[in-house]
Amino acid sequence: MHIAILGLGYVGTTTAACLLKDGHHVYGIDINSAKVQAIGAGRSPVVEPGVEALLTAGLAAGRLSSGSSLAPWLDSLDLVMICVGTPSRADGKLEMVHLLEVTRQLGRQLEDRRTATPLLLVFRSTMAPGTMERLVLPTLEAATGEAPGQRYEVAFNPEFLRESTAVKDYYAPPKIVIGERHPGASRRLLGIYDGLDAPVFEVGFAEAEMVKFVDNSFHALKVAFANEIGRLAIAKGIDPQTVADIFLADTKLNVSAAYLRPGGPFGGSCLPKDLGAMLALAREVGVQVPVLGGTRESNAVHAAWxxxxxxxxxxxxxxxxxxxxxxxxxxxxxxxxxxxxxxxxxxxxxxxxxxxxxxxxxxxxxxxxxxxxxxxxxxxxxxxxxxxxxxxxxxxxxxxxxxxxxxxxxxxxxxxxxxxxxxxxxxx
Ligand SMILES: NC(=O)c1ccc[n+]([C@@H]2O[C@H](COP(=O)([O-])OP(=O)(O)OC[C@H]3O[C@@H](n4cnc5c(N)ncnc54)[C@H](O)[C@@H]3O)[C@@H](O)[C@H]2O)c1
Missing domain, CATH: 3.40.50.720 (NAD(P)-binding Rossmann-like Domain)
Structure with a gap:
């Protein structure tokens, strides 16, 4: 397939490299000319194991091009992946300016496309739930003058790769999540993930957008929780890694799906009591544990809700x-x-x-x-x-x-x- 990648950062460059490895033709687009030049020369603009070798091989095979606009390749494209940055704003929300700009440009360029098949626009940048419906689709419709379905189709496909293991993660993702307008609209992203062994979830846009937020919030929560336990253990003269080893060995109740479905507040004779005792212990040894303290508060908020x-x-x-x-x-x-x-x-x-x-x-x-x-x-x-x-x-x-x-x-x-x-x- 012929695939354009808009945004040649960590995600875009890794995706380009892996799509080349899979035999596709890749067109890397960025507003940063240094990145465009690097990709055009088969060099990686980011440090990421394995990426440069794949880019170099793709270039040698004549399947890698780069530029500041996708216009020259518009008619031959099957799919466009949007991987522009959505960094944090001062208020914590994601900065949508790059996404908005690239969406407007895409919408305008679609008018010049002469190919009859709809161009599949796959948004991979992380965005808040509701962004596809409230921002991306209206922007595209305003720029093209038409709703998706005929000239273009739209999907949101969050990226779960981690820097430093990005290529490995691309080929062994924990899951593939596709947000689409209606079941089947993205035609499973035209088969680009067909060889991967991962569960596929085809859902609405908002669920797909939310999952990315939920995953990273949970990962952050796990790190903060583990570190609170570590500080508490050290304060009590207990080896934190031995405690972690035992904790992690429990894949029935600890590292499992147990207790992770939304439902009622926790209660009973043990959880509130022992959490309270843990908080008392933390106070006694002078260790701050805002995650554990917040857990009790969160439970009360949920009961009141x-x-x-x-x-x-x-x-x-x-x-x-x-x-x-x-x-x-x-x-x-x-x-x-x-x-x-x-x-x-x-x-x-x-x-x-x-x-x-x-x-x-x-x-x-x-x-x-x-x-x-x-x-x-x-x-x-x-x-x-x-x-x-x-x-x-x-x-x-x-x-x-x-x-x-x-x-x-x-x-x-x-x-x-x-x-x-x-x-x-x-x-x-
Ligand atoms: N870095 C990660 O590990 C990771 C993992 C999963 C998801 N994500 C998400 O993927 C998205 C991209 O992340 P990243 O780390 O690759 O970002 P990045 O900042 O490294 O790269 C973004 C690129 O987009 C380019 N860009 C901006 N506006 C453009 C435009 N109009 N046209 C073309 N290119 C444009 C920038 O020049 C830059 O090269 C973000 O939403 C991020 O949250 C990142």
Missing amino acids: LAQAVQARLAPPGPILLMGLSFKAETDDLRNSPLLELAEALLDAGYDLRVFDPDLDPSQLVGVNFALAAEHQEVLRSCLTRDLATAAAHVGLIVLGKPMPEHLAALPAAVPRLDIPQLRGFDG
Whole structure:
């Protein structure tokens, strides 16, 4: 294929090198003449292992050209990859000026294209969710005078490579994510990744844009978390790498998908207690741990957000049916249960509340849970019901607090639902 790359930085140059290796014709475009000259001579403008050898070989094979505009090659192109920089602005947002400029130029140039097949414009620069819909597409439409589909098609394909291992990452990506206007619109980016062994996700633009932000935020969170644990361990005279070795060996609960789906706040008898003890330890040894401290705050924010979302959905007095009270499915433990807190918040707000929980029999509670039941008498005695059908028939909103699939069939389909474990129903 004939592929133009706009922006010859780390991403553009590596992509050019790998596409050459795969046998494509590559046209490297940049506003920086030094980079254009370097690529034109088969040299890499960036230090990245393996890249220069691929560029040199591509040039020798007669498949590499460079320039300051794609105009000379417009008619022969199958695909354009936009890899211009989107650096940080002072306010933290991404600077869109290069992306906007290159999009406008592309739109204007499309008018001169004589080839009938639509030119596929693949945006690889990192951008905030919503940018393709709100900025890129309107800019292209204004410049071309037409919507995508006929003369051009548009895709967002975030890049996950890391500098220093970029070529390796290109050929072994963790995943391939393609944001497109509708399923199949990008025609799987014309097959450029066909030989790669990676899961492919074809999704809407905003999901693809968000994933890139989420990934890098999580990587940053992991580094900051690991370093807080490291500082704490050192302050206590504990070897941080031994702790890390044990922590990382747990691929069931630690380094895994566990606890990583959006849903309800954490609660129960251990997580809040032991996080609190860790924060107390940090205070005692004078170690600052803003990530760990922020975790508790974040959980409280999430619980408050859920309570507000319920109230926004149906004003008091409701009535509301809350499905679940203990802190998770198949336990009657009420300690630090976010659902018990939610029930109290709804009662305080003046709701007529019914609660159903198949795991809970107040007459069987012992110890701390017996005391909690006494403390939360109104919820446990007045609201808790065993008659799900009657309770559900008279409510204006059902809040699914924890998974209980065997009881869902008993709920009237017409009553709106907020599903906390799935975070469904909260939009709008
Ligand atoms: N560097 C990474 O490891 C990495 C990894 C994944 C994603 N990304 C994202 O990819 C994008 C590119 O990153 P990078 O590190 O390669 O950036 P970079 O700053 O190294 O290169 C960007 C290039 O775009 C060129 N450019 C600017 N305006 C142009 C225009 N109108 N026409 C043609 N070229 C133009 C610049 O001259 C520069 O050479 C960014 O959005 C970045 O966030 C970067």
